[in-house]
Amino acid sequence: MAWPPFVAAGAALGAWAYGTYEPNSPLFGPAIGRGSRGGRIAYLTFDDGPNTGATEPILETLAAHQVPAAFFMVGEHVRRFPAVARRVADQGHAVGNHTLRHRKLHFSGPGRVREELEGAHEIIASVTGRAPRVFRAPHGYRNPFVTVTTQRLGYTVFGWTFGVWDSDARVSADEIRRRVRRKLRPGAIVLLHDGDGYDPEGDRRRTAAALPGIIADAREAGYVFRSLTELMP
Numbered sequence: 001m002a003w004p005p006f007v008a009a010g011a012a013l014g015a016w017a018y019g020t021y022e023p024n025s026p027l028f029g030p031a032i033g034r035g036s037r038g039g040r041i042a043y044l045t046f047d048d049g050p051n052t053g054a055t056e057p058i059l060e061t062l063a064a065h066q067v068p069a070a071f072f073m074v075g076e077h078v079r080r081f082p083a084v085a086r087r088v089a090d091q092g093h094a095v096g097n098h099t100l101r102h103r104k105l106h107f108s109g110p111g112r113v114r115e116e117l118e119g120a121h122e123i124i125a126s127v128t129g130r131a132p133r134v135f136r137a138p139h140g141y142r143n144p145f146v147t148v149t150t151q152r153l154g155y156t157v158f159g160w161t162f163g164v165w166d167s168d169a170r171v172s173a174d175e176i177r178r179r180v181r182r183k184l185r186p187g188a189i190v191l192l193h194d195g196d197g198y199d200p201e202g203d204r205r206r207t208a209a210a211l212p213g214i215i216a217d218a219r220e221a222g223y224v225f226r227s228l229t230e231l232m233p
């Protein structure tokens with residue numbers, strides 16, 4: 001029996017929604033959402049910076065504990081806080097593209113997608129002296145135009161394994177720490193926020209305050225943090 005047309009349309013819509021909203025969906029090109037499950041290795045990633053209140057304390061903690069991380073930056077925030085962005089790059093962390101203005105890209109056409117990705121690429125490259133090679137879509141939302149542009153820029157696209165809603169102002173630093181400890185698993189790409197995608201002055205100090213405990217808990221559980229770039233093909 002042939003399926004009635006509305007079933008096929010529903011399935012296509014479902015697939016489109018999956019590719020759009022699922023951060024690790026392969027539908028619109030591959031996105032890496034987790035590393036190898038074979039050992040106690042994990043990856044720290046920080047989105048939406050740079051940010052004056054949180055990025056620098058996070059960098060200090062990472063340096064003190066010799067932990068590498070990846071920072072997916074918003075181009076307009078880089079323009080606003082160039083010295084902070086430079087410091088991230090100078091400390092050897094991976095610097096990623098997270099669009100120019102933190103636009104949700106799932107309904108964006110090719111022109112807008114190009115503007116968001118290339119705009120951020122140029123600012124990040126000129127400010128930090130390093131052209132980004134990794135991309136993460138705001139909220140993980142992608143569409144086929146995103147795939148075309150990331151491929152042209154030579155990017156590896158990353159999703160994440162879990163987030164802990166650290167951008168929710170009601171979540172304390174202790175709770176952020178507890179959530180990471182509970183969710184940590186082999187190969188996990190941990191999504192945290194050193195900035196606010198829409199507010200360059202957004203307060204992410206609770207995430208910064210949680211970080212020493214996150215690192216201590218992970219190490220106690222036998223985890224080693226490695227650079228996200230080792231997952232690039």
Ligand SMILES: [Zn+2]
Binds near residue numbers: 047102137
């Ligand atoms: Zn974001």
